[in-house]
Amino acid sequence: MATALATGLLSGIWTYIAPLFGMLIWAGFAGCTTFFAVGTGRWRALATATITNVTGVACGMVILVLASAADFSAGMAILSGIVTTIMVLLGSVKPMNYTPGIFVGAFSAFASGGDWFVITISLLCGVLLGFFSAELGMKFAELYRKLVPGKALAGDEEKKAKALR
Secondary structure, three states: OHHHHHHHHHHHHHHHHOHHHOOOHHHHHHHHHHHHHHOOOHHHHHHHHHHHHHHHHHHHHHHHHHHHHOOOOOHHHHHHHHHHHHHHHHOOOOOOOOHHHHHHHHHHHHHOOOOHHHHHHHHHHHHHHHHHHHHHHHHHHHHHHHHOOOOOOOOOHHHHHHHHO
């Protein structure tokens, strides 16, 4: 419950401020999703989500740039197949060992029309959104324990908080 409240609060703030700074709201949520999907340890999740999203953007940009230079109609399909194979192989190498994060970065590069700078910053802000949501959730849980001593947190909130530490 505490993490849900923290994530809701910070997501509302993100939705408001992202456009003010020229960032893409949806890409921030993609980065946040990557953070939470990694699912293990707050610092590890932060590092893995960051590295895999940036790697994915780079892979997506390679496809876009090379396909635009290709002088044949199947260029995008062939390059996409080759780079996708590389993306999956990269997913087995530490610290990039989270293939879905690489794919999130790549599809975000496509969806942004190749605006690598804006998409990278938006994704990284989203990763931070996830990180700070988890951190604030733990603070909310601590506050709840102090305000309501002896009362257990609803669901598996305690287990989630410990897993993120």
